[in-house]
Amino acid sequence: MAENNSNFMSGVPELLVLRLVREKEMYGYELVQAIRERSNDAIALGEGVIYPVLHALERDGALSSNRKTVNGRSRVYYSLTATGVRRLDDLAGNWSRLTEAIQSVLGGPAIGGVSHA
Amino acid sequence: MAENNSNFMSGVPELLVLRLVREKEMYGYELVQAIRERSNDAIALGEGVIYPVLHALERDGALSSNRKTVNGRSRVYYSLTATGVRRLDDLAGNWSRLTEAIQSVLGGPAIGGVSHA
């Protein structure tokens, strides 16, 4: 085990961004609102979270950007690269395993639990 | 800023500790291992995480401690107070809502999705 899963709770904003962009190319401001709406206001990530994530993701080659002007408004659209797809699968897998693990703790004595009479 | 809703991802170590202690009183070292075992090694929180959590929880009146000596070994057992039960329910609810929200983003277009016909 070369690398322990340190920071086990992080990367959720990244995960959400990647997942949304997978459906169609989107721009930052749009993502902020999409996350709010799709989560029924349960998750409200500000622009101060989204933009840095977007830039980091692009730097890593997980996203590619192209600038468009719509109605005189300049937008930076991001779309998923092949690297981004892998990154998404990776993060989604981690998240899934994490929540299952937590669930198995919350869910009481081990499923195949040893009942020491 | 005690009950701040920000930092939406935090409090999981706390949640796990409270949940485990609910079943029976436990001591720090034991909790570290219990979390590892119950999560099938998916979550490995060190003592540097657990002890501070324990102390904070006791300070807040969510846990009560009593020292025992077993086999010449001194252990500090923690058990859940009424306040702790409430805290647990609270955290568990938050966690549940959070994971559902994330799931509803990951799961694609809204469940009760508006099909703009």
Next chain:
DNA sequence: CATCATACCTTGCCGTGAAAGGTATGGCAA
């Protein structure tokens, strides 16, 4: 013309988790 909504971005703070180190004792093996 002023104000709001859109759209982008950065700086700086702070909480949290994690590593690492420190103390002490009991058990076991060399």
Next chain:
DNA sequence: TTGCCATACCTTTCACGGCAAGGTATGATG
């Protein structure tokens, strides 16, 4: 005996991620 590992407690230190807040610019609206 000595030394080392496991048990058991605890603290200090650090890094990083999320977030508020602030800053720029432009189009629409009244």
